[in-house]
Amino acid sequence: xxxxxxxxxxxxxxxxxxxxxxxxxxxxxxxxxxxxxxxxxxxxxxxxxxxxxxxxxxxxxxxxxxxxxxxxxxxxxxxxxxxxxxxxxxxxxxxxxxxxxxxxxxxxxxxxxxxxxxxxxxxxxxxxxxxxxxxxxxxxxxxxxxxxxxxxxxxxxxxxxxxxxxxxxxxxxxxxxxxxxxxxxxxxxxxxxxxxxxxxxxxxxxxxxxxxxxxxxxxxxxxxxxxxxxxxxxxxxxxxxxxxxxxxxxxxxxxxxxxxxxxxxxxxxxxxxxxxxxxxxxxxxxxxxxxxxxxxxxxxxxxxxxxxxxxxxxxxxxxxxxxxxxxxxxxxxxxxxxxxxxxxxxxxxxxxxxxxxxxxxxxxxxxxxxxxxxxxxxxxxxxxxxxxxxxxxxxxxxxxxxxxxxxxxxxxxxxxxxxxxxxxxxxxxxxxxxxxxxxxxxxxxxxxxxxxxxxxxxxxxxxxxxxxxxxxxxxxxxxxxxxxxxxxxxxxxxxxxxxxxxxxxxxxxxxxxxxxxxxxxxxxxxxxxxxxxxxxxxxxxxxxxxxxxxxxxxxxxxxxxxxxxxxxxxxxxxxxxxxxxxxxxxxxxxxxxxxxxxxxxxxxxxxxxxxxxxxxxxxxxxxxxxxxxxxxxxxxxxxxxxxxxxxxxxxxxxxxxxxxx
Amino acid sequence: xxxxxxxxxxxxxxxxxxxxxxxxxxxxxxxxxxxxxxxxxxxxxxxxxxxxxxxxxxxxxxxxxxxxxxxxxxxxxxxxxxxxxxxxxxxxxxxxxxxxxxxxxx
Numbered sequence: 001x002x003x004x005x006x007x008x009x010x011x012x013x014x015x016x017x018x019x020x021x022x023x024x025x026x027x028x029x030x031x032x033x034x035x036x037x038x039x040x041x042x043x044x045x046x047x048x049x050x051x052x053x054x055x056x057x058x059x060x061x062x063x064x065x066x067x068x069x070x071x072x073x074x075x076x077x078x079x080x081x082x083x084x085x086x087x088x089x090x091x092x093x094x095x096x097x098x099x100x101x102x103x104x105x106x107x108x109x110x111x112x113x114x115x116x117x118x119x120x121x122x123x124x125x126x127x128x129x130x131x132x133x134x135x136x137x138x139x140x141x142x143x144x145x146x147x148x149x150x151x152x153x154x155x156x157x158x159x160x161x162x163x164x165x166x167x168x169x170x171x172x173x174x175x176x177x178x179x180x181x182x183x184x185x186x187x188x189x190x191x192x193x194x195x196x197x198x199x200x201x202x203x204x205x206x207x208x209x210x211x212x213x214x215x216x217x218x219x220x221x222x223x224x225x226x227x228x229x230x231x232x233x234x235x236x237x238x239x240x241x242x243x244x245x246x247x248x249x250x251x252x253x254x255x256x257x258x259x260x261x262x263x264x265x266x267x268x269x270x271x272x273x274x275x276x277x278x279x280x281x282x283x284x285x286x287x288x289x290x291x292x293x294x295x296x297x298x299x300x301x302x303x304x305x306x307x308x309x310x311x312x313x314x315x316x317x318x319x320x321x322x323x324x325x326x327x328x329x330x331x332x333x334x335x336x337x338x339x340x341x342x343x344x345x346x347x348x349x350x351x352x353x354x355x356x357x358x359x360x361x362x363x364x365x366x367x368x369x370x371x372x373x374x375x376x377x378x379x380x381x382x383x384x385x386x387x388x389x390x391x392x393x394x395x396x397x398x399x400x401x402x403x404x405x406x407x408x409x410x411x412x413x414x415x416x417x418x419x420x421x422x423x424x425x426x427x428x429x430x431x432x433x434x435x436x437x438x439x440x441x442x443x444x445x446x447x448x449x450x451x452x453x454x455x456x457x458x459x460x461x462x463x464x465x466x467x468x469x470x471x472x473x474x475x476x477x478x479x480x481x482x483x484x485x486x487x488x489x490x491x492x493x494x495x496x497x498x499x500x501x502x503x504x505x506x507x508x509x510x511x512x513x514x515x516x517x518x519x520x521x522x523x524x525x526x527x528x529x530x531x532x533x534x535x536x537x538x539x540x541x542x543x544x545x546x547x548x549x550x551x552x553x554x555x556x557x558x559x560x561x562x563x564x565x566x567x568x569x570x571x572x573x574x575x576x577x578x579x580x581x582x583x584x585x586x587x588x589x590x591x592x593x594x595x596x597x598x599x600x601x602x603x604x605x606x607x608x609x610x611x612x613x614x615x616x617x618x619x620x621x622x623x624x625x626x627x628x629x630x631x632x633x634x635x636x637x638x639x640x641x642x643x644x645x646x647x648x649x650x651x652x653x654x655x656x657x658x659x660x661x
Numbered sequence: 662x663x664x665x666x667x668x669x670x671x672x673x674x675x676x677x678x679x680x681x682x683x684x685x686x687x688x689x690x691x692x693x694x695x696x697x698x699x700x701x702x703x704x705x706x707x708x709x710x711x712x713x714x715x716x717x718x719x720x721x722x723x724x725x726x727x728x729x730x731x732x733x734x735x736x737x738x739x740x741x742x743x744x745x746x747x748x749x750x751x752x753x754x755x756x757x758x759x760x761x762x763x764x765x766x767x
Contacts, residue, residue: 634763635762635763635764635765636759636760636763637698637759637760637762638689638690638691638693638698638759638760641686641689641690642690645686645690
């Protein structure tokens with residue numbers, strides 16, 4: 001039986017959830033175990049599994065949304081462990097939305113991967129990992145308790161590690177995978193700490209019990225719980241200063257970047273905060289902290305996105321910036337807006353990544369935009385896909401990004417954070433700049449792939465995956481049909497444009513009607529600046545961003561002198577930007593260097609002098625006392641007899657003097 | 662409590678037992694022939710037995726006599742093992758000297 005307290009009043013079991021949850025695991029195991037036999041069929045199997053999971057999610061729509069006197073959705077108990085510690089699966093509007101994106105966008109990316117990973121020697125292993133990721137992510141969002149969430153949280157980190165380091169013969173990929181894993185585990189520790197605090201107070205791991213007790217925690221404990229949870233969210237969602245792993249994670253195959261490092265896994269932090277909305281709503285300090293960090297991340301990501309040359313790193317910093325928006329939204333209390341931005345971002349960012357994958361694939365793994373140019377005619381479909389994605393992310397009215405981004409920006413103001421409001425607007429302008437910069441440099445002008453890299457200011461030309469390419473037999477030997485990669489991108493264009501319309505209509509929009517039972521109906525806020533004004537101001541900044549990008553990279557003159565300009569910019573880049581604000585250096589100095597110093601201290605002082613010293617001294621003491629006693633054992637039988645006699649004499653003397661009693 | 666048996670005072674019996682015991686002890690310590698050492702040990706046993714029996718009579722308590730039987734039994738077992746060891750040592754060395762058995766010392 002479901003435990004209503006445990007899961008926020010949700011009643012009614014729903015066995016289909018178990019099938020939905022375990023299906024991708026079965027696919028992963030099959031692809032893993034029978035990879036050599038399945039060969040190319042592994043890709044189709046994994047894709048079919050992903051689509052089936054999506055179908056099951058859609059079939060669960062009614063169960064996840066029906067509102068039973070304030071009770072939402074369905075709960076499927078799995079394990080009754082001990083009182084307060086029950087594991088189960090929960091389907092409510094929030095988890096349903098996430099499950100839809102995970103399985104839906106995931107299925108499309110699976111399909112795309114069949115084309116993209118064509119000819120890779122570890123084709124089946126790739127799809128086993130991808131399905132495993134779906135399973136892990138579903139565990140994360142479907143769990144009805146903190147422990148299940150933490151298990152999923154760890155498993156997605158593991159899947160991310162597997163897939164970033166998928167081309168494990170590239171040392172950079174291995175280093176990136178390790179970095180991502182270590183930073184994510186640091187976040188896991190934060191969540192674990194929060195669970196300890198919650199269990200200590202409520203004696204339960206269930207979401208419902210934890211949130212029902214939100215009033216009783218007291219300000220200090222509540223803030224401690226929120227900060228601990230946010231450490232996990234920040235590590236997973238690449239928030240400053242734990243974001244440094246995300247750009248490096250682009251070492252993984254491009255579909256992985258699209259699925260894990262853009263659409264789903266990196267938004268787990270947004271999910272966590274939206275899930276724990278009852279906790280955040282009780283703590284203004286936590287809201288301020290998380291909102292501020294979200295804003296700082298949005299700004300930092302945008303600034304760094306403006307100066308990247310690797311197309312995937314541009315998108316990675318863009319992702320970081322957009323997740324900053326989402327965290328800002330859910331952080332300040334505009335949960336529906338933050339979640340909406342996750343929803344639309346999943347589409348257009350996946351589309352941008354898959355579009356960049358089309359380019360990378362066509363150019364034999366070239367990722368440096370300086371060595372691209374003029375691709376508009378050569379790759380018209382990729383250009384259209386990227387253009388729609390860019391327009392959507394910039395917030396051009398009518399496309400999906402505009403609805404959700406404006407909602408987040410307005411939400412920051414409505415919840416009393418004018419500074420975050422300003423940051424949101426400025427960041428929107430920067431977003432437009434770096435996105436159009438990428439578009440102009442990549443698709444306009446002349447193709448620069450044949451030009452000597454040094455003329456473009458590329459000091460250490462990195463032919464990103466060329467080695468991998470040769471090792472895997474090369475994509476050139478046998479091409480997958482083009483539609484395999486184009487179809488998912490074409491499908492994604494539809495929600496990239498239209499998904500935002502779900503937010504149209506203010507408080508009566510389908511989006512709000514869907515989420516109001518979850519987050520509660522927001523009180524009519526005292527709005528200092530109307531939404532229309534916000535949109536217009538944002539649009540003005542976006543227009544300035546596009547204009548600057550056009551003047552710098554888009555005009556006919558700029559296209560003519562592109563080589564010279566790119567060289568000058570590459571060589572003259574400020575060190576602070578080239579080094580990404582020295583976050584890596586700072587983290588290195590703070591944690592890596594101190595850990596190394598601690599390690600040296602242990603290895604040079606503690607280990608030889610204390611641990612080994614104790615053992616050595618004990619051995620010497622035993623040896624010395626042994627030698628002493630050993631000298632008595634002469635081997636002369638008669639000597640022993642003397643000892644015996646003396647011993648007896650001693651006894652006799654003792655009793656003679658003291659008496660027997 | 663009886664003070665003498667057959668006209669001989671208890672003290673005399675005990676003196677005899679003590680003398681026998683110390684003769685045995687001196688033999689066990691001083692002699693190097695294992696057979697003689699065994700005989701010396703038997704002498705000590707019997708000195709103890711004599712003391713047991715005298716005290717049993719003196720206190721009219723038969724526990725001492727029973728103890729004497731036990732000692733005789735144990736002495737027999739001890740003699741059997743000791744003689745076996747002596748025979749083994751005899752095989753390895755032409756002349757038996759207990760001090761030479763020291764080579765077994767690790």
